[in-house]
Amino acid sequence: MAHLSLLAESTGLLASIWAFYTDLPDLLRAFIQAGVMILVVMSMAGYAVLAERKICSYIHGRHGPNRTVLPILGAIPVIGPLVQKLGLCQPMADGGKFLFKEEPVPGHVKKFYYVLAPCLSVIPALTTMTVLPFGTYADSAGALHPLVLANVDVGLLFILAISSLGVYGIILAGWASNSKYPFLGGVRASAQLISYELAMGMSLLPVFMWAAVPGAKDSGVNLFQIVEAQKGIGNSFGLWIGVWQPLSALIFLVALFAEANRLPFDMAESETDLVAGFNTEYGAFKFGLFFVAEYTHMIVGSAVFVCLFLGGWHLPFLDYNDFHPLVAGIISISVFLAKVLALIFLFIQVRWTLPRFRYDQVMTLGWKKLLPLAVFNLFLNAIIIALIEHKP
Numbered sequence: 001m002a003h004l005s006l007l008a009e010s011t012g013l014l015a016s017i018w019a020f021y022t023d024l025p026d027l028l029r030a031f032i033q034a035g036v037m038i039l040v041v042m043s044m045a046g047y048a049v050l051a052e053r054k055i056c057s058y059i060h061g062r063h064g065p066n067r068t069v070l071p072i073l074g075a076i077p078v079i080g081p082l083v084q085k086l087g088l089c090q091p092m093a094d095g096g097k098f099l100f101k102e103e104p105v106p107g108h109v110k111k112f113y114y115v116l117a118p119c120l121s122v123i124p125a126l127t128t129m130t131v132l133p134f135g136t137y138a139d140s141a142g143a144l145h146p147l148v149l150a151n152v153d154v155g156l157l158f159i160l161a162i163s164s165l166g167v168y169g170i171i172l173a174g175w176a177s178n179s180k181y182p183f184l185g186g187v188r189a190s191a192q193l194i195s196y197e198l199a200m201g202m203s204l205l206p207v208f209m210w211a212a213v214p215g216a217k218d219s220g221v222n223l224f225q226i227v228e229a230q231k232g233i234g235n236s237f238g239l240w241i242g243v244w245q246p247l248s249a250l251i252f253l254v255a256l257f258a259e260a261n262r263l264p265f266d267m268a269e270s271e272t273d274l275v276a277g278f279n280t281e282y283g284a285f286k287f288g289l290f291f292v293a294e295y296t297h298m299i300v301g302s303a304v305f306v307c308l309f310l311g312g313w314h315l316p317f318l319d320y321n322d323f324h325p326l327v328a329g330i331i332s333i334s335v336f337l338a339k340v341l342a343l344i345f346l347f348i349q350v351r352w353t354l355p356r357f358r359y360d361q362v363m364t365l366g367w368k369k370l371l372p373l374a375v376f377n378l379f380l381n382a383i384i385i386a387l388i389e390h391k392p
Helices: 001-024 026-060 079-086 092-102 109-129 155-163 166-176 182-209 223-229 244-261 283-309 325-351 359-389
Strands: 134-137 144-146
Touching: 026 092, 026 109, 026 283, 026 325, 092 283, 109 155, 109 166, 109 283, 134 223, 134 325, 155 182, 155 223, 155 283, 166 182, 166 283, 182 244, 182 359, 223 283, 244 283, 244 359, 283 325
Parallel strands: none
Antiparallel strands: 134 144
């Protein structure tokens, strides 16, 4: 009976919190959601760096960061050593170091554009979060609503357009550094973007085409609608899109690696032949902003891939209408984050498994392999859809 009473009190508390939140003005709710999203994504970017170092050290047979700990945590008998061993305080130390280090500006750079470049890299990465759904909840009438700042029909096109602007920060950094190696890194970044943007866009067209088939349930190109169309079994798509569109998923994933400048596609900062690439002349906080931009692009790109090809926040036979709206929101966000974290782990695993490609290999893969495959996949799906629609 005590357990039932505690459960009833918890349910009542959740209902009260949800009622208080839903009664807030729309503008205030939007500010709260925006603040929470920025906090979560920036924290994930910081701890993705820690995950990168810990997974790398595990692959190399090393320990990784295991020294930094806050004094107040170190005094706690069990928690302190565990936090220190896992390196959970390392991102705070790294952030403080980047923020407070001396930041000299080389005399030969174009100062205004030199300072502007890191901002142009990180702002597009953060802006794309506004149209990215990360969960769902059901209202009292049983209708599902997305947890998103702006649920717009062109959300995916907005993400593709804005995220591609991040390369301007890299190009500007290479040009403003007024040095040969950074400039070459910026040129490589622009060429790589053009090469893989085409394949990425082509890989998404079959998804849009199937979503627009007449009579399809939850049809449309809205990200929330595409996720909802992958719910359960026997819906308009039938399964997660990545299951029956593996070629589109593979092309999009490879292009995502190239767009995020992740190994084996980090041509813009190839230290083997460009010193450090476009960020050679940068240090301290500006250098840290480039890192934040890279990991934010990786996180947002992983979230987009989860929405498009891995069912978003859905699991087979899990119906969010059966839960309280707040509970449904918590479960859906947890499922979504678990899938995103799994994909981030894949990004890190690939970085420390595959060697860096040569620049000519990157261009050959983009133009001679991925693009023809994407065109073939588009025509194949167009023929299948045409046969289905004209079936007597």
